Amino acid sequence: MNFIDNPRKLRGFEKNIRVEKVSRRSILKGLGITGGFVLAAPVMSRQAFAYETGAGKMPHGVVVDPRVFVAVAPDGTVTILAHRAEMGTGVRTSLPLIVAEEMEADWSRVKVQQAHGDEVKFGNQDTDGSRSTRHYLIPMRQIGASARTMLEQAAAKRWGVPATEVRAVNHEVVHSATSRKLGFGELAADAAKESVPSIEGLKLKDPKDFRYLGKGQIGIVDLHDITTGKARYGADVRLPGMKYAVIARPPVTGGKLVSFDPDAALKVPGVEKVMQVRGWPWPSKFQPLGGVAVIARNTGAAIKGRDALKLTWDDGANGKYDSVAYRKELEEASRKPGLVVRQEGDAEAALKGADKIVVGEYYLPHLAHVSMEPPVAVADVKGDKAEIWAPVQSPGGTREDVAKTLGIPEGNVTVNVTLLGGGFGRKSKCDFALEAALLSKELGVPVKVQWTREDDVRHDFLHTVSVERIEAGLDKSGKVIAWRHRSVAPTIASTFAAGAKNEAPFELGMGLVDMPFEIANISCENPEAAAFTRIGWFRSVSNIPRAFAVQSMVGEIAHATGRDQKETLLALIGSPRIVKPAVKDMWNYGEPLDSYPIDTARLRKVVELVAEKGEWGRQVPKGHGLGIAVHRSFVSYIATIVEVAVDDKGKLTVPRVDTAIDCGTYVNPERIASQIEGAAIMGLSLAKYGEITFKDGKVQQKNFDDFQVLRMDESPGVTNVYIVPPGPDTPPSGVGEPGVPPFAPALMNAIFAATGKRIRNLPLGKQLEA
């Protein structure tokens, strides 16, 4: 049986396919960017599950068809397609594992094959937003159950017994009444002839019979290859006749090349050609920045050649961007009223009548992703056909963009997804693949474009920079009666639409307007901020500054009222309830609010769990302190306790971190733990060091020496992770991103407990040494 062959002919859901107009990326809705008419296959089962997800509303929706995702060879080998990109979350293992579980396949006889970019065929492939498990747990179970049913039907026919009498068990179909068995391989050819069962009639496994799901005993499929150097990342693709390119890009975003002198570069041994690369006017979305490419026989020669180029640039409109001046503008804007994006009660009046007002103004600078693998792509363009090999989070989006950029039909573009050496949102923007495509088209040979680390730091789609100002009004008893939060930050929308100055609903929904505290008078405002560089999604996105501000403010209120941090936090969260913020266009990570409400019972639960397991309130040595923070993001709930030690010279160490996560129904707890352990490192990195600054429009950092990330000698002594067991039918929710946001505020609350110093400006840098 080969379900993969000829999926167009076999696609079983024509009757369910409807034509609908969707935006190119659902997240861009409201930015005025719409795509054409595309086919979507709404095939989610509403009967088998008590909840619904936003998967069907993503561009190209979901495809549930075993013939697209599963193949069984006569020798019994089961091949399962992984259609999402692997950047370290474990998704290339987890989603196929769900299929294998439901199919009763033996994991040791399963091969995972990476799908190329084709969203019509596979459904949405945009691997970001911590969506993979949440959107695909049900569809992958349905695909596995369909394949199992087809194998069972084939066996029943072979034996001439009713299908209800046979059962698939561990890679075989069994007729227990007669003790007969047939292996999956023996049934493959017959099963392929069976019709695909309707989703409504599928029998899914009882979770108590799960062998793999929720157990965490399965290592990632690439583990052996990674430890032996065989795993193939973007830069590891080598094609016959391939040339190596590096590009000198405009040092200021939106700048233009005035002139260049290639002579010295051409004298470098190994350099073969120097050529201009087309750039797009700013804001340039995911299109290349332009510049000058040096083409060589190896990357080392290309880099040396680029160093020898003489280049003159026109810096353009962003040439005055200066982080010091810009920060002042943001701070000033945060002190004046802005666009009201949530209003309940009368915060202004309540603040005026308050007994005490606690004010915190928090700053979080631009951050660079610096995934260990810098952007890189290989392209082979011949005539009107293009093939790409690249570490991209969105192979479907890359395919669309390559087609548009080259002016060829999308069907002529093949995007092969390699492993991603980290992504964190950077690789959802495919500019590097477009550069490779443009160069290969010009040169007529395969081309690899390698970004150096300096390119990566200087030309990133940066995390926004923000000032978050919170004013909390307290009554005489210390109860918070008013909350005004102004968030000022350049929006990701500015990368797509010139002049966008207010944050988009998907940014406002990340910890600003969805703030869960039980306070009578709430005002959330968004004063305007213009953008002068490319702003993009960075792991956890706006949740980082929001959680930093809100959860630091909890610590400040605790101090102002002389109460315990955790008790203050629970008092602010208030009663167990469903929070319904008074917000127009409330964005809930693309999920329906009835399946994924803002549930303070779950929020309280992670606080209480981490407090219990993390021994909140324990005695710590002198110079140590404990801090706590909680945040809901990507529809998961997560709380962190950080213990710090600060010596008399202001040197910070982190002996212990405890984190509790409620991510609903989960697949692989072992990978959840690894994501949360990693989030603590990334959280500590950004809190301690993370800062990209601009002067004269240029990024002032270049590499890991001046944009530092955490190293092992500074990493937490131990990070403990506790996962809340899911209730029945609790929908799965995000894991990749939620770990980061609570870390920085928990750290700063801990530093305050240890030293009495309140750190409101990130990064920490040398602030404790003063």
Added chain:
Amino acid sequence: MIKVKINGQEQSWDGDPDLPLLWFLRDEAGLTGTKFGCGQALCGACTVIVDKEAVRACITSINDVAGREITTIEGLHPNGDHPVQKAWRQVNVPQCGFCQAGQIMQAAALLMDNPKPSHDQIREAMSGNICRCGCYQRIENAVHLASTGV
């Protein structure tokens, strides 16, 4: 003509003698297990073993290693079963995996020099290798496991 021995095989190069070993390995010899992360010896992704020492291939020219013996991740063990590699798998260290070849080579070099490193010695020796995914806790546990067998 520069001659080097890589994973037991003689290789030669008659191009630019200043070419960083990293690019010779990756682009000329096709040994892509050694990764490019920074180009400035700041991250350790390109770590290889030259004779018995961990070296950053990105700032080491091919000329610097003429006549010497180089081991890359591909040559660490014929079946990928070096104690460090086995420990890495047992502890499920990697997330994205990109830095892991460099981490493993650094750990293997550490254990050649100091078969039973302490907690602090592991942390110090491994601090030149960056992991952006943040697998440090597991890296430390895996090095410990490889050195002790438990």
